[in-house]
Amino acid sequence: MKHIVILFITIANVLFAFGQEKKNVITNNIEVGYDKTTFIVFGSEVDFFDVGSEDLLFEITAKPNIVKLKGAVEGFRETNVTIVTKKGEYYSFIVKYNANPETLNHIFTTDGNPVLMDKEEFKEQKEQASLLKDFDYVEKKISNETPINTLSSFEYRMGLAVSGIFVYKGNIYMKLVMTNKSSIDYNVDALMFSVQPRRKSRRATSTQDVYQQPIHSKNLPKSVLANQEVKNILVCFVPFTISNDNVFDIQLVEKEGSRTLNVKLQSKHILSAKIIQ
Known part of the structure; x- marks a missing residue:
């Protein structure tokens, strides 16, 4: 009986704590493509994450409060991502596929101040964007190429x-x-x-x-x-x-x-x- 009481008190404490932090829960719908990278910026470092499908690529960047998402396959099914920051903020995202997402950068900072990106991160994003543009160009140029010496x-x-x-x-x-x-x-x-x-x-x-x-x-x-x-x-x-x-x-x-x-x-x-x- 003692074990049951302790278990009940523990569950009650968890539910109470969740109720106290509920104001920090943010739910959003975001679109992610295959050829374009979507970035999410948080006000503090990512402490925990869970991705609902292996068809969605998820990576924490060199700056631990910024993550990037990209489709591992084209046309993936709707899935979800859960993220908890070190400040205890809980984020839930519904992720839908869109070859051309309207928004590629989602910013969720608690203080409302702009996020400063260091030179290396800016260079990495710029190079990635350039590569995707080049990739599309090459794909179109060789689409009608007749194979020689296959x-x-x-x-x-x-x-x-x-x-x-x-x-x-x-x-x-x-x-x-x-x-x-x-x-x-x-x-x-x-x-x-x-x-x-x-x-x-x-x-x-x-x-x-x-x-x-x-x-x-x-x-x-x-x-x-x-x-x-x-x-x-x-x-x-x-x-x-x-x-x-x-x-x-x-x-x-x-x-x-x-x-x-x-x-x-x-x-x-x-x-x-x-x-x-």
Whole structure:
């Protein structure tokens, strides 16, 4: 009986405390896109957060009172985000997809004063905006390009192909195609990029592989349905080159399956990338 009384008192205290802080609860509807980043600025540092769906990318920036949101996939379903600041302010957001959000910066400061952004953060936002603009430009320019010397891998009635390599403002863009000619859907677990020795010795280990992280990507599917082809997958990398002793490996891994595909690019393929004017 003593335990029950203690439990009751604890619950009552929590409810009372919540009632006292209820005035700090703010609920908002916000729109988030896939190609544009939405920022939320709070009056104090973020202490706790919860994101309702993995289709929504959430990141606390170098300034811990600023977070950024972006769609991991296009057209994601409505979801929610919960945030609690170190001042105990509780925020609840309903997040809806919009390819072109009307508002990209949401500011919730308690004192009403403007938020000052340091030079590094401003530079990062400016570079990100410039990259997205460049990405859209490249996508439009190569939309009607006829594939020349396509590099591909086709096994298990599943195909992965590089239908074009391009350079714009120094960055490297690769256009990919995934083709499923089987009767079984192909669920994508990972698409990985790495620089590997062209001929691995028997003593070679995974440490010889240097993984390359794209700085942006678009149209990457979660799955390729049976008898479906997904075109116009675009990934972008900072400038890089490889020696003749290495290859640039693109690996597509199936989720809960064994259909792993690899396309290997040589140095000459990257150096022959088409320049976008």
